[in-house]
Amino acid sequence: xxxxxxxxxxxxxxxxxxxxxxxxxxxxxxxxxxxxxxxxxxxxxxxxxxxxxxxxxxxxxxxxxxxxxxxxxxxxxxxxxxxxxxxxxxxxxxxxxxxxxxxxxxxxxxxxxxxxxxxxxxxxxxxxxxxxxxxxxxxxxxxxxxxxxxxxxxxxxxxxxxxxxxxxxxxxxxxxxxxxxxxxxxxxxxxxxxxxxxxxxxxxxxxxxxxxxxxxxxxxxxxxxxxxxxxxxxxxxxxxxxxxxxxxxxxxxxxxxxxxxxxxxxxxxxxxxxxxxxxxxx
Ligand SMILES: Nc1ncnc2c1ncn2[C@@H]1O[C@H](COP(=O)(O)OP(=O)(O)O)[C@@H](O)[C@H]1O
Ligand SMILES: [Mg+2]
Numbered sequence: 158x159x160x161x162x163x164x165x166x167x168x169x170x171x172x173x174x175x176x177x178x179x180x181x182x183x184x185x186x187x188x189x190x191x192x193x194x195x196x197x198x199x200x201x202x203x204x205x206x207x208x209x210x211x212x213x214x215x216x217x218x219x220x221x222x223x224x225x226x227x228x229x230x231x232x233x234x235x236x237x238x239x240x241x242x243x244x245x246x247x248x249x250x251x252x253x254x255x256x257x258x259x260x261x262x263x264x265x266x267x268x269x270x271x272x273x274x275x276x277x278x279x280x281x282x283x284x285x286x287x288x289x290x291x292x293x294x295x296x297x298x299x300x301x302x303x304x305x306x307x308x309x310x311x312x313x314x315x316x317x318x319x320x321x322x323x324x325x326x327x328x329x330x331x332x333x334x335x336x337x338x339x340x341x342x343x344x345x346x347x348x349x350x351x352x353x354x355x356x357x358x359x360x361x362x363x364x365x366x367x368x369x370x371x372x373x374x375x376x377x378x379x380x381x382x383x384x385x386x387x388x389x390x391x392x393x394x395x396x397x398x399x400x401x402x403x404x405x406x407x408x409x410x411x412x413x414x415x416x417x418x419x420x421x422x423x424x425x426x427x428x429x430x431x432x433x434x435x436x437x438x439x
């Protein structure tokens with residue numbers, strides 16, 4: 158089976174270790190420190206965040222993908238949906254109703270698991286003034302024994318909202334009081350993330366510690382790739398591996414995609430060299 162994955166989060170054995178970044182991020186999370194993670198698309202931000210939190214074991218993640226978020230209504234519904242996805246214990250339905258009755262959650266029973274589930278009434282449009290209630294709901298799930306980490310991925314897309322400034326200001330004013338809960342803001346577009354975190358006029362100015370995600374350490378990643386080819390006794394020459402990395406500008410997602418192409422265009426036991434690359438690229 159093709160052991161190369163791209164265009165999705167990689168986990169466990171498919172995740173090439175990045176100990177330095179992992180330590181930095183895990184340390185911040187344990188201290189309850191907010192961080193913002195910046196790096197181009199396909200460098201491995203989302204995988205790093207999910208893998209680091211998974212290894213912390215105790216922490217529970219509220220993961221919100223804000224890619225192409227359209228409105229504050231959409232923003233808030235994505236957060237509430239992420240909370241619902243995390244929480245399935247008795248009492249949570251009651252709690253959501255209590256705290257967010259105005260946004261009209263709809264309760265039902267999951268036909269497969271038999272557990273209560275919630276969805277949101279799509280006819281109710283949420284405005285930024287619901288942000289405090291939603292953010293406070295998050296803290297009601299947080300405890301020392303079961304700490305929460307909130308991940309807001311592709312966070313720069315919040316700038317697309319008509320009321321972006323108001324949304325950011327309300328979010329910031331609430332988040333700063335949740336001192337024990339670490340927020341991880343990740344984003345792919347550098348100048349937009351800079352506008353949020355490094356512009357003195359922004360509500361989030363210097364409110365989080367930056368972590369930059371670039372290419373994976375070359376030696377480590379090359380060994381990782383060699384091992385993957387080795388699972389079916391395929392061998393790639395050092396020279397060709399360097400060519401692959403150069404073609405992909407060291408971008409992890411692109412390297413995995415090209416290696417996946419090399420896998421599909423070669424066979425068990427093959428010695429992979431430069432001549433195989435054009436076909437794989439195709
Ligand atoms: N630590 C890693 N080990 C191996 N491959 C990785 C790693 N991080 C990223 N990749 C590759 O990059 C792709 C995109 O990863 P992802 O975490 O979605 O990046 P981002 O969130 O920065 O866009 C993955 O599908 C995988 O091919
Ligand atoms: Mg991502």
